[in-house]
Amino acid sequence: MLQDLKGAVRKIIEEKKADLVIGWKQGTLPGTATPLFIETPEEVSELIFDSTCRNNLTSYLTKDKRKLSKDYKKIGVIVKGCDARSVVLYAVENQIKRENVFIIGVPCSGVYEKKKLRSVAGGREILSVRKSGIIVTVKGYDYEISVPEKDVLSDSCIFCRYPDAREYDIFIGEPRKEVEVDGEFSVIEDFAKKSAEERWEYIKAEYSKCIRCYACRNVCPSCYCNECFVDQNSPKWIGKAPETSDSIVFHLIRNIHIAGRCVDCGSCVTACPVDVDLRIMNKKVEKEIKERFNYTAGLDINEKPVMATFCEHENQDFIMS
């Protein structure tokens, strides 16, 4: 697969189908890949794709006031299923022109969650992460632990319906359109069964860990505002100090801002340096959108963004009563 991918990318660069292709290369830490920006055929040799390729690279298409889009006429990007949905999202929200992005789909079997790898290692330093069949082996100086791969896969991947790109210019292999998953929203359904006090205690405990580095926001493909509300000071929406109440406001507003736009790529979860449980509220909002509007972000490039449309048959209880 990797050879096919490299061949395809080399061809794309040589035939100038894209001026830049964004992919991954081996990172400097075990079990970690890092973004690779390819402009010449020689740079293709560093390209990799495996379960360490966590980053949703499409966020570079809109990052930094769309600098890349200014510098390059056509950008190629290698995508997993979730990443491809981000490109679709950008297109339907008029952030990119579809024809300016060359989408290279790769078959995804899920990515490893840093937090879960660390948990397997019991907090000890990890020196290597190897996969053999469905077993993942984590090694350190004085330990070697093998676990089933599903134990270290990101929750986003375990419950992923669309592992492969549905929108692409080229796909390496055969894309799966949709896969069956059980309990897509189990995390929030289980949480909803708890008492209000328990839920509140959990949310408070999680968000009190936040150091407000905004790594979650900055890696999020759906967070591309030129100026985030937390950075505005007239009016000032929230306090800058990492106090729990302000941190909760930050995260909840972000949740609402990405309602119907979150593709559950898990980037925020992986980026958080203090392991805040960011996914649970994202899933809550995703579930609401699914139930109310039967909408899933990033699936259909011809569909209008759910929060920017209105249909008469939609549930209107909240205004009619």
Next chain:
Amino acid sequence: MLKIKKENINTMIEMLMKDFLVYAPVKDGVRTAFKAISSPDEISLGSVKSEKSPKEIFFPQSEVLFEYSKDSVTVPEKNEKPYLLWGVRNCDVKSIRMLDKVFGNAHQSPDNSMFKDPYWKQRYDSSVIFNFACNQPLTTCFCNWFGGDPFDETGSDVFFIETETDFLFKGVSEKGIALLNKSGLKEDAGDDNAVQKIREEAQARMQPASDITPLFEKLSKIWDAPVWTKVASKCVNCGACAFICPTCHCFDVSDEGKNGKGRRVRLWDACMFPIFTCEASGHNPRGNSTQRVKQRVMHKFNYFMDNYGIHLCTGCGRCIAVCPVNFDIREVIKEILKYEIKDKVTADV
């Protein structure tokens, strides 16, 4: 060195707790953080570095400078006991000493008086730091790039080593020596060979160091070089690296008040954030990611050297471990050192 059996260490810590507020590494799940302890049992020295640096003990992420109402100003009360930091790695000890150059050194105020930061000083000046030798450095550790070593004791008050059965203590500063003298610990020639073996094993774990001697000069000459775009391309401009860094110390001051009363708060800030330099007019002199990455690198390896004769980095490697895109500062330094100056370098833009 002074020796104490491992099983007796809690007695020593309890004694110290009488005179000091003791901060030590405490385990929270698989993570480790420095916290004020109420019992020595909470301490987890372990082999892994704390995820956040202990800088926040002296320089908290958010700190109330004063509270005000229409007719009064209240400055928060001082801590009652002096601080004792237990089990700090040498990279973090050096970082705290660097921060003291900024906050504890006299700087000239606009009215020509010499100003020292009182909030820093009241915590820092009376503090004692127990530097814990690194028996098992991590692969992200690169203190050796800056002349450090897992068993370096530079900057510490007391230096201590863990062996299989004992803890060995050595007073380094006057303050540290005096404290140990009071401790009643017995001098013990000990097994030097055993300590030497631990030390050699630790050093063997360190990755080879890059020679960074030319870095300062090089940085002074490449302001406009295209290498910046190359190294900055993957940075997503979050503040994770700055907030877990033991040496980053930029801050913002925020007034929070209404109805005639409020407070002034000092908060960590980071040069990675777009609004860090955004001016009231809306103009941002560091409007893009490349400029901001350049600022971070320049501050650490050029400006601070210019001002204080030392690099603002001790090679703790935390930023490498937390970066969501694996922006590895070691690779950045190597890339810059490798860069050959070809074009005529223009002046500041």
